Amino acid sequence: MKLNKLLVSLLLGSMALGFAACSTEAPYMIDSSLTSQYMSAGDIQAKDDDALSKRLTDFLSTEFKGSDVKAIVRFDNVLLVGQVLNNSDKLKMVDICKKWPGTKEVYDYLTVVEPTTNKPNPSASLNMSSSLASKAMDLIKLHYDISPENIKLVVVDGVVYIIGTNVGNLNALHDAIENMYSIKGIHKVINLEKIGNMDYNVSAFK
Known part of the structure; x- marks a missing residue:
């Protein structure tokens, strides 16, 4: 009887070890869509x-x-x-x-491109300045109540072009634009920002 109990115990022990080994070696599958980078x-x-x-x-x-x-x-x-x-x-x-x-x-x-006496057959050129654009955008980023990610800003021939919508505080954007004229090389700013439902004027709350 004792021998039978011993054999049963050994058998149960080996089965438990087998189950444990199986459980630790089994692959844990995760849906790849859950681990992909989230995009807003x-x-x-x-x-x-x-x-x-x-x-x-x-x-x-x-x-x-x-x-x-x-x-x-x-x-x-x-x-x-x-x-x-x-x-x-x-x-x-x-x-x-x-x-x-x-x-x-x-x-x-x-x-x-208009032909001239010196250049009867002129060539077209796009004179964009990334350095001036960076300086102009930095002035916008100084304002915490403007969303710069909703803006595209380029500088061509010394002219700043701003395009976007839902930038936030329009008064702050106006102040940033005024300060852009202090940047050497910028002589004009064209604001094409399309007013969105997230845009506002501070004066409207006074």
Whole structure:
């Protein structure tokens, strides 16, 4: 009888060890969708804007040889900057952007290269300044009540272009714009910010 009990105990012990080994070696599967990087609606919009900007810029550059333009996109609104060789190309570019799937407003700030006596056949050039744009954006970021992620800002030929919506405190944005004129190399600011439901004026609360 004691021998039988001993055999049963040994058998149960070996089974327990076997179960333990199985449980520790079994793979623990996690759905990959749960571990992928989370993207907010704002992140997705910004990614879509960048993709649309590249598609438009590449298409216009390919279709209109000799031009030097860039399409800046924020919240599906398009800002066209740069130079073209003639007014016909300029009008066609604007029309293409207006009819492009997914675009909303199109802001035309393209310039036509005018021939001169010294340059009867001038070439187009896009003179963007990333350093001036960075300095201008830094002034915006000084204000805690402005959402800089909702803004695209570029500087072309000393002109600051601001495009976006729902930036927050419009009074603070105005102050930042006024201070941009103190930056050497900037002589004009064009604010194309589209008023959204998250924008407000401080005076409205007084």
